[in-house]
Amino acid sequence: MPTQILMPALSPTMEEGKLAKWIKAEGDEITAGDVIAEIETDKATMEVEAVDEGKLGKILIPEGTEAVKVNTPIAVILADGEDSSAIDGAGAAPAPAPAAAAETPAAPEPAAPAVQTAPARQEVPADPDIPEGTQMVDTTVREALRDAMAEEMRRDESVFVMGEEVAEYQGAYKITQGLLDEFGARRVVDTPITEHGFAGLGVGAALAGLRPIVEFMTFNFAMQAIDHIINSAAKTLYMSGGQMHNAIVFRGPNGAAARVGAQHSQDYAAWYGQIPGLKVVQPWSAADAKGLLKSAIRDPNPVVFLENEILYGHASPVPLLDDHTVPIGRAKVVRSGDAATIVSFGIGMTYATQAAEALAADGIQCDVIDLRTIRPMDIDTVIESVKRTGRVVSVEEGWPQHGVGAEIGMKVSERAFDWLDAPPVRICGKDVPMPYAANLEKLALPNVQEVVDAVKAVAYI
Amino acid sequence: MASSPKTASRRASSRGTRSRKSNSKAKAAAPAGLPKDEELEAYRMMLLIRRFEEKAGQMYGMGLIGGFCHLYIGQEAVVTGVQLATREGDQVITSYRDHGHMLACGMEARGVMAELTGRQGGYSKGKGGSMHMFSVEKAFYGGHGIVGAQVSLGTGLAFANRYREDGKVSLTYLGDGAINQGQVYESFNMAKLWNLPVVYVIENNKYGMGTSISRASSTTDLSQRGASFDIPGDQVDGMDVRAVKAAAGKALDYARSGKGPFILEMLTYRYRGHSMSDPAKYRSKEEVQKMRQEHDPIEQVKARLLGEHGLEEDDLKAVDKDIRAIVNEAADFAQIDPEPDPSELWTDVYA
Structure with a gap:
């Protein structure tokens, strides 16, 4: 029966890539180990080797296609004696285990072209420090x-x-x-x-x-x-x-x-x-x-x-400025609201902003502060916000004990205790070494729902 | 295990440089003599270091110097001889037994002593202490308290020299204890990979803290520790300032000419314990006595000055008097100079 070749994952963080080039053409004989295609990830151009033998029956994704999701069928290999009439059946069959594996790590590719895959979007609000009318x-x-x-x-x-x-x-x-x-x-x-x-x-x-x-x-x-x-x-x-x-x-x-x-x-x-x-x-x-x-x-x-x-x-x-600099030691308020102050930095901002959006859909508006610098920490911006909202939730991927959230909670307690309507809450990575299993890793990291729940808890909603 | 005076004596009595690499022709011959003015300069410097360290030891005993204090007494010929061979701008970096290096670089005794007493006139305004002093002006880059760390840092100084092509060489000192640190070999590898202008000066005083080299090192010819990186090395009688200067001159020429790093193993000896609190019971009194009597670096120079250079006892007494005056002035200053202002607690954290 025909075998599907699936878009392979070629790095720990790869979710999609560009099918840059087919090395083999439809009708070519393929033996295991043959390079059949080249795929561009956001990091490198990688060769894809066949692990099955047979004839390349049909190319499902033409070369030059961008943003091909991992595990999408990209071609079909026919076994001895099969002809193209078998392909339709293969297409309908449930996806088998990935039929192609990449050589890891990639051979150095000095001439790798610039990143082509469609990148994930970050919804970042406008920065008041950037002059109006500046091209972005x-x-x-x-x-x-x-x-x-x-x-x-x-x-x-x-x-x-x-x-x-x-x-x-x-x-x-x-x-x-x-x-x-x-x-x-x-x-x-x-x-x-x-x-x-x-x-x-x-x-x-x-x-x-x-x-x-x-x-x-x-x-x-x-x-x-x-x-x-x-x-x-x-x-x-x-x-x-x-x-x-x-x-x-x-x-x-x-x-x-x-x-x-x-x-x-x-x-x-x-x-x-x-x-x-x-x-x-x-x-x-x-x-x-x-x-x-x-x-x-x-x-x-x-x-x-x-x-x-x-x-x-x-x-x-x-x-698009000749010299765009951002001062070290200054936090940025990326969203405003009175229900609570959410403070985060780095990738923690992904959870913070998505949680704020989800809460806004329920009519709960929060201040979201991106610390940007951990040291020296712009705690003044946080205190100013907390004095208005009376509530603070910190978000980080690091561990809880002696974490950045612990520092924020303490500083807020020292300087805005009388304004607090609820104890500070920290959302952190769980207090365990990072597990490998996909489900456990997901559990170990913070998530949007935890932030949403924390805000509702401190706002007594 | 008791240390062996025999071994110490045999090793330190080797004369001149003994090179194991093909690039060197020098073979155990007596080193060329120094001209009279250089011998006298070496005598002055070594005497300054010794009197300074003796005074520091005394002041430590009086409670005027705190914390850790590592004296250089016995090893004076090493840094003195190397400095005779350097050029203006060559950098020096070492670990925590550093007072001698600072004086040999031309830093003032009073500034060093005032740092030891933790006063505002110290080289680090009293915030560094014995192990942490620096002088941008004299190209002295510290003064580092983590054994072996100065080797990577000194290799970085050499990287900057090559980057700028300014002809400077980094003189990176380490002890027979530090030589077993992993980062030393990471540094050797990069130094040779990029042919950086650095001379690694290993001061082998036979004891890493209280452990003799034979108990700590699987191979004890430290001049060959660069062999697997293709870094040449010479073993040098580090008690003879003439041999030190000759070996340093050769190593500096090598590094400056673009050939890369060079290793000098200086066979030397510290008369005092590792630090002020070390009674040094891991070696015999006889071993120390023998080194002092037969190999003292200052006595060797003194004998030559009085002999072949024709100086009189009175000439040397005048030098001694000068040196004592400098050291006494430094000690006085270090006691009357005020402690740093409390506001200094908060300065110099960030530039």
């Missing part, structure tokens, strides 16, 4: 980060980027795509897999006056380098009586991606947020990702810049 361009967080680095590298010769796969591979998550071509190997430096060593090397270069951007493939790996981030970078200005500066950015994806297990799914906002001497930034929208990264690169202090793999592919409007 839909941009993914990934491109926004890349543009920020490129602009700052053009502006300042002492800025360079280093990390694993940042140059020839074009970035493990394609954040540094194109930088090697423009700036060369002197300023876009591939490192060996030695987080501790290259983080220290970066701080040393910063002590000597350069402005390194140190990319960690994920902040989970930066735990090996945390001694340099804290002991060498954060404390040196103080220990030197203000003499020895180090302007350095540590950046990379932070927190959970999708089903990558406990060691690759930790949110470090609270960890770094505790350290005097560090600035800690965690943007949500593309415009903030760009503006804050530019500010971070110019900042004379060490900055920990926490990104999120799932947000990389999300698009939202970025102002």
Whole structure:
């Protein structure tokens, strides 16, 4: 009976991709291991190999098709003796297990074209700080980060980027795509897999006056380098009586991606947020990702810049300005209402904004505040809001104990206790290492309903 | 296990540089002598370091210096000899046994001593202490308290030198304890991969805290620790300032010429314990006595100054007097200088 080939998932976070090219044509004989097609994810172009033998009976998705969902049948393979008359039956059959598997990891693809797949939309409200009439361009967080680095590298010769796969591979998550071509190997430096060593090397270069951007493939790996981030970078200005500066950015994806297990799914906002001497930034929208990264690169202090793999592919409007910067340490009110104050940052804003929308449909209007910077935290904006709403719900993917929500709850209790009509509530990741199973992972992370329920609880609705 | 005075004596008595790599022709020959003015300069510097450290030890005993305090007494020839071979702008970075390095870089004794007493006139305004002092002006990059961390940082200084092509070399010091830290080898790998201008100076004083090198290291020829990265290394008599200067000159030329990192293992000895609170019972009194009597770096120079360089005892007494004056002035300043203003608690957290 004919076998369907399904659109394969080629990365932990891939939900759809572009069928870039068919290598085999209808009627071609196929043996297991043959490359039959090329698929572009938002990170790379990958070859798809056949796992079954037979004849390529029919191509169901023509090449060039964008946004093909994972598990969509893309072709049919006929077994010996079958002819195309069998195809209709195959089409009606329930989808079998994926018939094609990709080679992982992808071979480096330096010439990978720019991201083509239709990105997820982020509904980001207009920013009052951006001049009226400014042209806005839909941009993914990934491109926004890349543009920020490129602009700052053009502006300042002492800025360079280093990390694993940042140059020839074009970035493990394609954040540094194109930088090697423009700036060369002197300023876009591939490192060996030695987080501790290259983080220290970066701080040393910063002590000597350069402005390194140190990319960690994920902040989970930066735990090996945390001694340099804290002991060498954060404390040196103080220990030197203000003499020895180090302007350095540590950046990379932070927190959970999708089903990558406990060691690759930790949110470090609270960890770094505790350290005097560090600035800690965690943007949500593309415009903030760009503006804050530019500010971070110019900042004379060490900055920990926490990104999120799932947000990389999300698009939202970025102002078309020659020099769009966002000040570090300023929160943004993205939605207004009197029922409660929802405070979040980074990917937590996804739950916060969706919950606020769901509540608004029920006539419950909330303030939603995007902290954007964890340290220094713009708690004034939160307090101001809480004094109006009398209620606060924090949302983050990190753990509850000593989390960012714990800090917000305490600050609100210290400064707005008399205005509170309900105890502060925090929605967090559950207090467990991240599980792998899809259902358990979903349970471990916060969700929109939890935020909705929390708001209703503090508003006594 | 008791430490072995025999081993210590044999190792430290090796003369000159012993290179195991093909790039070096120097073989256990007596090092070339230094001209009189350089010997005298070395004598002054080593004496300054020793008198300074003795004073620091004394002040620690009086409760004027707090916390950790690691003295450099016995190892003076290492940093003194290396500095004789450097050029203006070459950077120095080390770990926590750092007072000698600061003085050899030209930082003022009073500023270092006032930092030890935690006063506002200290190099870090009293906020760093013994292990954390810096001088941008003198290219001294600390002063680091985490064993081995300075090796990655020093490699980063070299990265900046190569980035700017400014001809500077990073002199990155580490001990025989730090040499077993993982990041040292991460740094060696990157330094050779990119041929960074850095000289790693391993001060092998035979004890990492209270553990002798043979009890802590599977191989004890530390000059060869870069072998698997193709980094050449020389073993040097670190008690003989002439040998140190010669070896450092060769290593600096190598690094400056673009060939990449070089390792110098300085065989040296600290007379005092690891820190002020260490009674050093892991080694015998005889071992220490033997080193002091037969290999003291200052006595070696003194003998040559009085012998082949024809100086008189009175000439050296004048130097001693100068040095004592500098150290006493530093000690006085460090006691009368006020503590930092309470407002300093909140400054210098962010630039």
